[in-house]
Amino acid sequence: MKKLVIIGVGLIGSSLALGLKTRKSAYEVIGVFRSKSNANLALEMGVVDRCVSDLGEVAAELGGGDIVMMTVPTLSIEAVLHQCRSLLSPSVTITDGASVKGSVREAALAVYGCIPSQLVLGHPIAGSEKSGVSAANPNLYVNHRVILTPMPETDHAHVDDVAKMWREVGAEILLMDVDLxxxxxxxxxxxxxxxxxxxxxxxxxxxxxxxxxxxxxxxxxxxxxxxxxxxxxxxxxxxxxxxxxxxxxxxxxxxxxxxxxxxxxxxxxxxxxxxxxxxxxxxxxxxxxxxxxx
Ligand SMILES: NC(=O)c1ccc[n+]([C@@H]2O[C@H](COP(=O)([O-])OP(=O)(O)OC[C@H]3O[C@@H](n4cnc5c(N)ncnc54)[C@H](O)[C@@H]3O)[C@@H](O)[C@H]2O)c1
Ligand SMILES: O=C(O)C(=O)C[C@]1(C(=O)O)C=C[C@@H](O)C=C1
CATH class of the missing domain: 1.10.3660.10 (6-phosphogluconate dehydrogenase C-terminal like domain)
Incomplete structure (x- = not known):
């Protein structure tokens, strides 16, 4: 079974997770939680299959076909990328849902010194004024666009895997340049x-x-x-x-x-x-x- 690890299980991450689980998708969904109460709520709501408190607890299990999704606030992406760099093999797909893409590109350059081929920047054009796991909506992405902004260094196989995951929850994929x-x-x-x-x-x-x-x-x-x-x-x-x-x-x-x-x-x-x-x-x-x- 493929694994989807979600770092930052709030509105965007938990809606993706619940969307996949509702549609009986073939992912084991693992949430990385900073708070025990959020982890318990996500388990109770059936948003995740498993909870960990650090990416390090699950990193060794991950390989090709598995996805790490960063759905943390935009300026926290760099800190998460530091963990990804030290813990994940290049075969694992890394993607995100942050609302700005240029800053994530800059964060990747700062952390890796280059754009890693496994990194696929993305942004679901769907959301709400609500936050947190309690706001999870399995249909949030149905008929909504997800913009992916692959760069020349990005490996197409990783882009395909991320696009396929978003399509499973009803989204339409659009490719776009980061700055645009x-x-x-x-x-x-x-x-x-x-x-x-x-x-x-x-x-x-x-x-x-x-x-x-x-x-x-x-x-x-x-x-x-x-x-x-x-x-x-x-x-x-x-x-x-x-x-x-x-x-x-x-x-x-x-x-x-x-x-x-x-x-x-x-x-x-x-x-x-x-x-x-x-x-x-x-x-x-x-x-x-x-x-x-x-
Ligand atoms: N809310 C929207 O409408 C919307 C739409 C599209 C994209 N986005 C983007 O998606 C991302 C998540 O937004 P959201 O609405 O789900 O927010 P949210 O507040 O609901 O969830 C964010 C989660 O990240 C966790 N978190 C924060 N800093 C962290 C860190 N350093 N390490 C690990 N976990 C951390 C928080 O505890 C929380 O559970 C943001 O980058 C946002 O810009 C939001
Ligand atoms: O519907 C809302 O409440 C939103 O703010 C969603 C919205 C938007 O502006 O359309 C907000 C931020 C995103 O990055 C993507 C979608």
């Missing part, structure tokens, strides 16, 4: 989180915040769900993808300034222009998503 990934996700995922956190923080700091939140309804809820996401996880993402995030913030700020000026000067055409273009783009995107899900 970070640019796109900086705009489509990291910027919206900056805006949602900043909006809620702005309103919460207002002297009348009790009244503001009392009268907030659906629009506010729809727009700000992601501001309930884990601050530690997002701290890492912002710093790891600083260049792309700053670029996106600058573009957004300039656009917002233009909209502000249009409102100030009663420029109805400009206001309607922005809203109409945005509605058309969003309706088109929603339609495409619906078709993909059919």
């Amino acid at each position: 990934h970070d640019e796109i996700l900086g705009a489509t995922s990291h910027l919206p989180h900056v805006i949602a956190y900043s909006l809620v923080d702005t309103l919460a700091s207002d002297a009348h915040n009790e009244d503001i939140f009392r009268y907030a309804a659906g629009g506010f809820r729809d727009f700000t769900r992601i501001a309930s996401s884990d601050p530690d996880m997002w701290h890492d993402i912002m710093l790891a993808n600083k260049k792309s995030v700053l670029h996106s913030i600058d573009l957004f700020t300039a656009n917002l300034e233009r909209l502000r000026a249009a409102i100030e000067s009663n420029d109805g055409d400009a206001i309607k222009g922005v809203f109409t273009r945005a509605k058309t783009a969003r309706d088109h995107f929603t339609q495409r998503l619906k078709q993909q899900e059919k």
